[in-house]
Amino acid sequence: MFIFRIIFAATLLLTVFGCQFKGGNASEHAYIGGEIINPKNKSLLLYNNKGRIVDSILLDANNRFIYKIENLQPGLHSITHGGEYQMLLLEPNDSLMFRLNTYDFDESLVFTGEGAKKNNYLIKTYLSNEKEAKKLVKYAKMEPEVFNAFVEERRQKQLNEFHKFLEHNDESEFFKSIIEANINYNTYADKEIYPFAYFGNNKLIHIKDLPEDFFAHRKDIDYNASQLSNFFAYNRFLFSHIDNLAIDDYYKNNPYHSKFNRHAMCYNKSKLDLIDSIITEPTIKNNLLKYKAREFISYNQTEEDANALLDYYLEKTTSEEDKTYMKDLVSSLKLLRQGNPLPNIALVNYNDTEHFINSIITKPTIIYFWSSNSKSQYRNSHFMVDKLKRQFPQMDFISINVNDNDDEFWKNIINNYSFSTINEFKFKNSKQARKTLAVNYLNKAIIVNKEGLILHPNANIFSSDFNETLENLLLKKHLIVQQDAL
Known part of the structure; x- marks a missing residue:
């Protein structure tokens, strides 16, 4: 019934917009339009195939929009709304309409109109890749030969399914290349990530002992695929691939059996050298x-x-x-080095009261961050903090939402998941505060003492050694009177 309602509503919207999609020079432009359910603000941004902003598109009173893209360059365009991101494969003569619900962005997205089939297929492969990526930790426990056979069999199955789709759908060569790239580079990325997950830092030297054909995909890589420059699967591959290539240089300059250090200067310079050269x-x-x-x-x-x-x-x-x-x-x-005072940024609490962060720090405190656009991250971070509160009752925890959306979306999440409203804040000025605190990763946490001096500027509460790090840090600094001494 739910799927029927989505299809019915999408068909109804296509009827509303249909007459506007017609006319003009089909070889030079395309149309996009649709409806956003539960919008986070009143506009969305459209980016071209070079990742540059084309325009900011306003929603009407019914949260709908229609937009004509002039002088269209075929390729992967994208839209963003309230921090959410979605790719669109657009070619001349497309008239693409979509309907989505911001509470379940990817899973609720349905395309109709000219160009819909290829975009629905792109979404299908993206969601499938995302689901498989979440299982990579489990898959990485397989022996190398078994893992290699498994991901290759999965890749071939996906390619076979795509070729069956093409038997009944006449699509462009460009579309075919994009879907095949999505399937291939997702598998290649899994292979490049595997050594770090399987061997770990202590035994990464054994990457040289992987089966001879494990990295056979590397002979097929196009390092300059401009049409894929903003494509997630392609970038996911390149990020891990560069890391692996630099390992050879690392062990040329370090003892054969030494523990791998991903933060070593020589290793990171090697990565930049490789990028520059290839x-x-x-x-x-x-x-x-x-x-x-x-x-x-x-x-x-x-x-x-x-x-x-x-x-x-x-x-x-x-x-x-x-x-x-x-x-x-x-x-x-x-400014965020250990021992420096925490920058005194402005926060707003759940009751809309403004505070400067240093005024609410009275105990050793862990400051952690979350985004309304990452459901798994904000659920996991609050769950992890609940555990840490029981393990470290001496600590305070400050939760900061990093978005600049309307307050109702931030508060709705807090209410829907029954998060305690105590010590829940958002930035007063999100853009400036994220820059000041260098919040480039959502899993970043800042640890301060009761005076607001920084003990650790970039901790990760999900790290396997976080508890040990915190205990050692606190004991070393003599910041907490041990419980048995009270």
Whole structure:
């Protein structure tokens, strides 16, 4: 019944918009339109196939919209709304309509109109990949030969299903290449991620002992596939692939059986060197350089190392926008070094009362962050904090929502999941606060003492050694009187 209601509503909307989709030069433009249920604000952003903003599209009084894309360049476009992100495969003469509910963004999305079949298939493969990615930890326990056979069999099954789809649907060569890339690069990404999950840091040297054909896919890689520059599966592959390629250089400069250190300067410089040498397409190259440099700079503990890698990065990137971003990040992190006072940012609590963060810190405190757009993350983070509260009753916990959506969406989540409203806050100025606190990853947590001095600027409450790290940190700093001494 639920699926029927969605299809019926989508058909009704297509009828409403249908007359507007017709006319004009079909070879140069396309239309998109639709309805957003439970919108988080009154507009959505449209990006072109280069990842650049085309326009901000306003919703009408019924939360619907219609938009004509002039001078369309075929490719993967995208829309964002309230922090949610969705790709659209658009070609000339498409008139694509969709309906979605922000409370279940991907799963509720249904396309109709010209171009619908290919986009529905793209969503299908995306959701399938997402589901399989969540199982990777379990799959990574398989022996290498078994894992390799398993993911290859899965890849071939997906390709066979796609070819059956094409027998009954006449689609463009571009569409075929996109779906095949989605299937292939998702499998390739799993293979590149596998060694880190299977061997761990202590035994990563044994990556050289994997079966001879384990990385056979590498001969088929296009490192400069501009049409895939914003494609999740492709970037997921490249991120892990670069990490693996740099391991060879790491063990050339470290003892054969030493524990692998992913935060070593030599290893991270090797990654930037590899990106610079094997990739020439500017968007792909600059994005990889940016994220790999940010990964190191965000987690290192010394100003000297941050500056050293920043300088190394600046020599290689050609994006002036990214250069500014990374320089600002390093400046923010300088203020977040251990022993510095926590920047006194403004927060708003559940009752709409404004506070400066230092005024609410009276005990050693863990500050953690969550987004309304990541259901699994905000559920898991609150669940984990509930456990930590029982294990560390001496600690306080401050929960901060990072979004700049209307307050009702933040509060609805708190109410729907019965989160305690005590110590639930959101940033007064989200954009500036995220920059000041360098919140580039949702799993980031900041630990401070009762005076608001930073003990750890970038902890992860989900890390397997977080409890041990916290206990050692607190005991070392003599910040908590042990319970048996009270």
